[in-house]
Amino acid sequence: MFSKLFFGAIAGAIMLAAGPAQAIDITHDLGTTAVPDAPQRIVVLEYSFVDTLAALGVSPVGIADDDKRDSIIAAYTAIIGDDWTSVGTRKSPSLEVIASLQPDLIIADTGRHAAIYDALSEIAPTIAFDSLTGTYQVAMEAAQTIANAIGKGPEMTARLAEHSATMQAFKAEIGDVSDWSAQFIIDNGEGIFLHSPVSYNGSLLAWFGFKNNMPTPDGHTYEEAIVATSLEQLSEINPQIIIRGKYADPGLTESWVGQPVYDAIAAVKSGNVFDVTAHNWSRLRGVLASEASAADLVDIVKQLKR
Structure with a gap:
């Protein structure tokens, strides 16, 4: 140093x-x-x-x-x-x-x-x-x-006003999703990580009105925001929608296909597992990143099997 x-x-x-x-x-x-x-x-x-x-x-x-x-x-x-x-x-x-x-x-x-x-x-x-x-x-x-x-304070104030209008338009297009539980997960081929309600993606999904079946942590550490988990724990959370970012292809979750515990998860059973770009969803945050994620969510909701 x-x-x-x-x-x-x-x-x-x-x-x-x-x-x-x-x-x-x-x-x-x-x-x-x-x-x-x-x-x-x-x-x-x-x-x-x-x-x-x-x-x-x-x-x-x-x-x-x-x-x-x-x-x-x-x-x-x-x-x-x-x-x-x-x-x-x-x-x-x-x-x-x-x-x-x-x-x-x-x-x-x-x-x-x-x-x-x-x-x-x-x-x-x-x-x-x-x-x-x-x-x-x-x-x-x-x-x-x-x-x-x-x-650049005034410029950002104006950009955030534009951002708010953009996000509200996406929210209107997505519609009422309060009856749906959605879970963003990262699959790196060796393990899976759930983004909890206090994470960036968990809070973004909540902003759009999705439920999260994970317990909300009392604190706010990395381990509470990004939770390493198992098939059994994912089964207990039992989300109706899985938004998956894979850093490996095939991912660990794909090796679970055919296992009764995995196949019984609501999202898997109904075919509501959707892949997004892992890097963009997991690592990028901010004005531009959230607008891109919102556009992905619009596409996902259009494909939901109800």
Whole structure:
């Protein structure tokens, strides 16, 4: 890890190059940070923050893209371009690469990056939001705060108004689904993971009116939001609709076909198991991502076997 002296030297060089800048105080999950007016060199450490910048037409200089440039989907690159530097994985981004980009703002995840928050703050002003375990509502609130931090508050307010109208239109098209229980699951070929009512996708489905048969956790940790489970537990939850994201083909759930416990699950029995793009549903969150998920839900509801 670089020394404080090294980070301080970088920060000083940036200030000298850019000249004095007005700062605004931004309150976020890990405190209050003075952010320079209209930062130009932004590093983001979660996909949802890429989404927020894309919604504003702002290009970051660095992205924690899990060392896979194609993890930044075409809907984002069509807006932000592809001239960013990978800073490594979301779980363990490279402080050295981040520092080399001379950012004037870093946007981090509350849970993933709490342990390195001080080190990130030595490189540049850093603000943090709960992307990993946050709900749909939390993602929308974070988008507005991030926009305020980069001098784009009014633009995001207008975009969120447009977003609300878009989502309400999708909701009207989907109709009354209050009698249906829906469960989003991830199948990685070796295990399955259920997104609970306090997860991003669980809360998004609830916003559209779907029921969730999982118990609502008291707390809000990753293990409560994204729950590893078994066939027997899935059977007990017994959803009427399964929305499945597969990271392996065939998935583990497909090996269960023919087993009485699996075949008796309401969604399986009625043929209401629907596949969506795992990466987009499981990892991407935000304004653009939720609109894409809503469009998928419209298609799913049209195919429901009632």
